[in-house]
Amino acid sequence: MRKSVYWGLAIFYFCIASANAALSPESRPHRNPVDWVNPLMGTDSKYSLSNGNTYPAIALPWGMNFWTPQTGKMGNGWIYTYSADQIRGIKQTHQPSPWMNDYGQFSLMPVTGKLKFREDDRASWFNHKSEKATPYYYSVYLADYEVLTEVTPTERAAMFRFTFPETDSAFIVIDAMDKGSFVHIIDDRTVIGYSSKNSGGVPANFKNYFVISFDTPITFTATFDGEELHKGRVAMEGEHAGAVIGFRTDHKQVVSAKVASSFISIEQAWTNLRSEIGEDNFDGIKSTAYDRWNDVLGKFSVGSGNVDQVRTFYSCLYRSVLFPRKFYEYDKDGAVMHYSPYNGKVLPGYMFTDTGFWDTFRSLFPLLNLVYPEVAEHMQNGLVNAYQESGWLPEWASPGLRDIMIGNNSVSVVTDGYLKLGEKADYDIHTLYEAAEKVLNNPGPLTAVGRAGAEHYHQLGYIPSDSNLRGSVARTLEYAYNDFTMMQLAKLLNKPDEVIRHYRQRSLNYRNVFDKETNLVRGRKSDGTFDSPFDPFDWGGNTFTEGNAWHWTWSVFHDIEGLKQLMGGERDFLQQLDTIFNLSTRFGLGGRNNPIHEMREMQVVNMGQYAHGNQPIQHMIYLYGYTAEPWKGQYWVRETMDRLYHAGPDGYCGDEDNGQTSAWYVFSALGFYPVCPGTDQYVLGSPLFEEITIELPDEKVLRIDAPHNNADTRYVDEVCWNGQSYSKMYVTHQQLLEGGVLQFNVADKPNKERKPTVKDYPYSLSLE
Structure with missing residues (x-):
């Protein structure tokens, strides 16, 4: 004692x-925070196995535009892979992931000697030893052309610097991509254009307009449409438009380009160029970008740790402040406005996009609410506008509504935001409450928008496995948690007791898919019987989404004590937790012909059924x-x-x-x-x-x-x-x-x- x-x-x-x-x-x-970041973290990935499925995003935090070296072919979601050895251009990208792919993209690529404009022909060998990737600056030596290419970003613009050898045939290829594009060389220093290439989720009038201003007089002009080059022609509009401009250069002559874009108009792209770059030079823009990254990453100061740990921490923090991206611009008077990815109109106010709430409600938005509340508040304003312009809250936005993943986790994002940002936050929470009620109680225009299977869930208290909806158990668990967050929001807004009780009762629906015989969640038919046979290692099928019963059983975020009671008490709960790490790494295909990459990623790390590479079990x-x-x-x-x-x-x-x-x-x-x-x-x-x-x-x-x-x-x-x-x-x-x-x-x-x-x-x- x-x-x-x-x-x-x-x-x-x-x-x-x-x-x-x-x-x-x-x-x-002894470095500033951004100096620790490696934007190449996670780039050694492929379709069958992801080590991140990232690309080096050369951007500002939450910037409207990112820039990245393009090693993949046009339309390939794997824009940049570490194992590649050729670059086809430096591309403006808005891609949130290879699975969602890109929109509004175009690229610049320097070429010397024989003119090559097609993407495979113009590709140049490069090596990581002559590549420098930071969040605020990227450079690469394009060996086939002896050109050092550099880019540094602002939120809606960027500056390029091309260092050419001595030649009378120095070219820059501007590729506006396929699926509808336009270029126009309007004078001896300027190219404008647009790209309408996208992967869905856009209105009919969608375009990304761009302007490019060079500091060196253009001595050669050409445009192309797909495979055909037209020398001397200064404008092209078609399925796949592009431009080639040329210069005579001395040894190590630098040609600089100022680039900006807008989802609103060419005129607005010029406004973005003037306001974000103006008369500044490359080094000035680079310095400003460097300072901005240090301001944002510098919210955290690590006072110990080995080099690898500090690099990993700040590299992860860098990835945490890229999305959702700003999808708004400033007019000539400095007022915030945006092109609506929902109705195609130009409207006042904030807009953000490129995030899937199924993933990011879990820890990304809580991190923003804690450390970056001003930006988080703007994002809530953006959700108000998204609802007013589409009639729904998005669950996956890129840039507009996309039909992917499950649940109504937009309500979690709304509730967590209001709980933590507080009543002083300047946005219309009452409109967001109205939006949340709508999405929790009604099916939407897409399966992933609104509450698919609402009639089953509200009548039976679960989504039956013999309905036409895949992921029945996963949906039931997420709907129950989403109803809990609605209960919390109703409390915060002093809604009537009967409303609070209603959502509280629905938040207990997770119990309806719990099978006490196996102490796991399990598919359940409309008649109340559990699916049989049952393989808890089986991924997907009619019951789970990107996981199996061992992963999804824990998705009762709001009532772990209730889950314990279902399992028979804390001892049984602990035993089931321990079992996760002691199981084999085997998986069932769930009716698929081949494994999906998430299965392999669980298997190869040898941690039993703990599949940290995917979201359902990360908590x-x-x-x-x-x-x-x-x-x-x-x-x-x-x-x-x-x-x-x-x-x-x-x-x-x-x-x-x-x-x-x-x-x-x-x-x-x-x-x-x-x-x-x-x-x-x-x-x-x-x-x-x-x-x-x-x-x-x-x-x-x-x-x-x-x-x-x-x-x-x-x-x-x-x-x-x-x-x-x-x-x-x-x-x-x-x-x-x-x-x-x-x-x-x-x-x-x-x-x-x-x-x-x-x-x-x-x-x-x-x-x-």
């Missing part, structure tokens, strides 16, 4: 001493924090960070998915994670660094300390909050916003004597 008292006092005084230390980090990396490790054995979660969260992430081309273990998989790492490195967006709690895990600080609104600073933390000390002996021993397994949003010191005292062995009780567990609906 005396020994335990002595140990408790020792921990208490250690916490006090650490909390009294200055909040500023004692040691910081599961943190569910140990709802039990008396949190040390097991501490082990696995660090194991996942250490084993499945690094800042190299194969640095992810599956699709990065618009910041979600990256935001998981960012939160986990901090030592907590938002298991249930729509509540104000973050479940504690095991931090990665000895010290990290976060700049929060109102000049508040949160410091997270883990003294002597290293690769071997993944277990948490004790948590202190502002010097006081802290027993809860979560921290609240308001706690974090107030700033202070969150300290983890870590060890190389689990503290099995530290056994939280129900009063310390994170939120569950059944505990209300």
Whole structure:
């Protein structure tokens, strides 16, 4: 007894001493945050196996336009792959993922010697040793043409710098892509045009207009339509238009180009060019972009950690602040306006796009709400406009409504935003409440918009597996959670008790697809019988979406205590959690002829049925924090960070998915994670660094300390909050916003004597 008292006092005084230390980090990396970022992280991917499915996005945070080297052919969603050895152009892209593909794209490609304009003919060999990729600047030596090509971005514009050899045949090919395009060389320094190439989700009048202004007089002009070149012709409109301009250059002569685009008009593209570049030069734009990235990434300051960990952290943070992208522009008077990807009109106000809420509601939007609330507020304004212009909340926007994935997780994004941004946030929450009610109670114009199968769900309390909807169990679980977030929003807005009770009751519908015989969720027919035979390793089919029963059983974010009770109590719940990592890596095809890449990505990492490369199970490790054995979660969260992430081309273990998989790492490195967006709690895990600080609104600073933390000390002996021993397994949003010191005292062995009780567990609906 005396020994335990002595140990408790020792921990208490250690916490006090650490909390009294200055909040500023004692040691910081000797670089600025953006210097740690590797945009090539995740680019070593292919259709059959994703190590991220990313491309190097040369852009500003949340920028309207990204630029990237194009190694793939036109229309190939794998724009840039690390294993490629040829580049076809430097492309303006709006692609959120290879599966969604691109829209509104065009490219610039320098060529010397014999004129080559077709994409395969003009492709040049390159090597990563002569390539430099940063978020704010990209350069590559195009060996076939002896041209150093550089680009640096603004939000809606960019500057290029081409360093040519001495030649009388230096060319730049401007490819406006197929599916309808236009180019016009309007004078000896200027090219304008548009691209209407897209992959769906656009109105009939969609175009991306561009202007390109060169600092060197053009001495050769040509245009092309597909395969045919027309020398001397200055304008082309057709299925596949492009332009070729030429110069006479001296040795190492630099030709610069200012490029801007607009979804509104050519005139607006000129406005964007003047306002974002004006008379500035390449180095000035590059410096401004560098500073902007440091401002955004610099909200986090890592005071320890090895080089690989710091690089991975900031590379993941970089991916977390790219999407959703700004889809708005400023008129000549500085007023915010946008081309609507929903109705094709030019309207006032904010608009964002290129995000799938099925992925990003989980941790990406909670990260923005916590650290970047001003941008998150603009995104909520954009959702108001999206609803007013389309009649619905998007679930996957790129740039307009897309028919992919399941659930009504837009309601989670709305609720979590209002809960955390607060009443002072300047947007119309009442319109968003109206929108949420509509999508939760009505099927929409697309299967993925509104609530598909609403009549079944509202009548039976689940989506039956013998309906015509695939993913019946997955839909039921997501609908129940989405109803919970609606209940939370109704509470925040003081809606009538009967409305709150209605959504509360529906949020318990997850129980209707739980099979107590197997302690897993399972497909259920309209007559109430469970599907038989049942293989819990089987992916997809009529019951699951991108996963199997072992993955989806845990998607009861809002009522983990209720899930425990269904399983027979905490001991059985823990046993089922443990089982995930002890199972084989086998999978069933779910009626498919061949495996999908997510199956292989689970299989090859050898972590049982833990499929971190896909979203449904990414929160599961943190569910140990709802039990008396949190040390097991501490082990696995660090194991996942250490084993499945690094800042190299194969640095992810599956699709990065618009910041979600990256935001998981960012939160986990901090030592907590938002298991249930729509509540104000973050479940504690095991931090990665000895010290990290976060700049929060109102000049508040949160410091997270883990003294002597290293690769071997993944277990948490004790948590202190502002010097006081802290027993809860979560921290609240308001706690974090107030700033202070969150300290983890870590060890190389689990503290099995530290056994939280129900009063310390994170939120569950059944505990209300």
